[in-house]
Amino acid sequence: MTLTQEQIDQFHKHGYLKVGKVLQDDEIELLREQYDLEFEKARDNNAYRNLATNDGGSVDEKESAPQQMLQIMQMCERNIHFRQLLFNQRILDMAEDLIGPNIQLFHDQALFKPAGHGGAVFWHQDNGYWKCSPANLISCWLTLDDVDVHNGAMQVIPGSHLTPIRHEISQDTNALLDLKDVDPSQATVNDLPAGGCMFHHCQTLHYTAPNETENQRRAFAIHMMPPGTRRADNESDTIPMPVSFKQPLLRAG
Numbered sequence: 001m002t003l004t005q006e007q008i009d010q011f012h013k014h015g016y017l018k019v020g021k022v023l024q025d026d027e028i029e030l031l032r033e034q035y036d037l038e039f040e041k042a043r044d045n046n047a048y049r050n051l052a053t054n055d056g057g058s059v060d061e062k063e064s065a066p067q068q069m070l071q072i073m074q075m076c077e078r079n080i081h082f083r084q085l086l087f088n089q090r091i092l093d094m095a096e097d098l099i100g101p102n103i104q105l106f107h108d109q110a111l112f113k114p115a116g117h118g119g120a121v122f123w124h125q126d127n128g129y130w131k132c133s134p135a136n137l138i139s140c141w142l143t144l145d146d147v148d149v150h151n152g153a154m155q156v157i158p159g160s161h162l163t164p165i166r167h168e169i170s171q172d173t174n175a176l177l178d179l180k181d182v183d184p185s186q187a188t189v190n191d192l193p194a195g196g197c198m199f200h201h202c203q204t205l206h207y208t209a210p211n212e213t214e215n216q217r218r219a220f221a222i223h224m225m226p227p228g229t230r231r232a233d234n235e236s237d238t239i240p241m242p243v244s245f246k247q248p249l250l251r252a253g
């Protein structure tokens with residue numbers, strides 16, 4: 001066991017666990033370089049999304065939007081260093097304490113808020129999008145820059161993972177869901193140093209604020225699940241997700 005019983009209990013009670021720094025300085029440097037490289041390449045190929053705009057669009061449209069919440073899905077299929085990060089033993093040891101010894105990737109994503117005009121990620125529960133069952137998925141959210149409330153540290157509503165909420169498509173952008181009835185005064189803000197991580201449950205309400213600071217915010221999320229998790233295609237039909245290159249087994253107990 002890597003986490004203390006107190007940390008495990010805190011995760012199950014509140015739906016999140018702030019851990020602190022898990023990556024070494026040389027790992028952070030390498031991952032920063034690779035992250036920047038992948039975003040450069042993604043711009044050349046229009047192979048990323050700006051979640052602060054409506055879906056799609058040219059690179060020019062994405063780049064000239066007043067707010068930029070840039071997303072690359074499945075860095076692990078583009079970059080060997082991010083694929084290796086999925087198998088980081090320290091992260092998997094902690095994940096094992098939270099969901100058990102068999103761990104499969106659901107997906108990963110890089111979430112980049114450029115300095116000055118980084119967009120928000122509105123309040124949501126991940127499983128409001130994913131519709132997985134059982135709802136036992138967890139996310140390890142890693143940051144490659146120091147984060148606080150001003151540049152997009154993750155905010156969560158403790159205990160919200162116990163109540164799934166139906167999500168509606170946002171009026172402002174069809175790329176993100178938006179929940180109007182969240183009480184942000186209940187939120188806790190999770191400041192982290194570069195190379196730090198936190199875990200959240202797939203039903204924990206969370207939000208990241210716009211980045212209006214001079215400091216960019218580069219984050220990477222690893223969404224993990226116990227094998228056998230199903231994705232609801234429609235209300236009566238569920239499909240178990242097979243182990244594959246896209247969704248590798250990260251640890252088998």
Ligand SMILES: O=C(O)CCC(=O)C(=O)O
Binds near residue numbers: 111
């Ligand atoms: O990185 C962000 O700003 C949001 C991340 C997020 O919503 C998630 O990892 O589930």
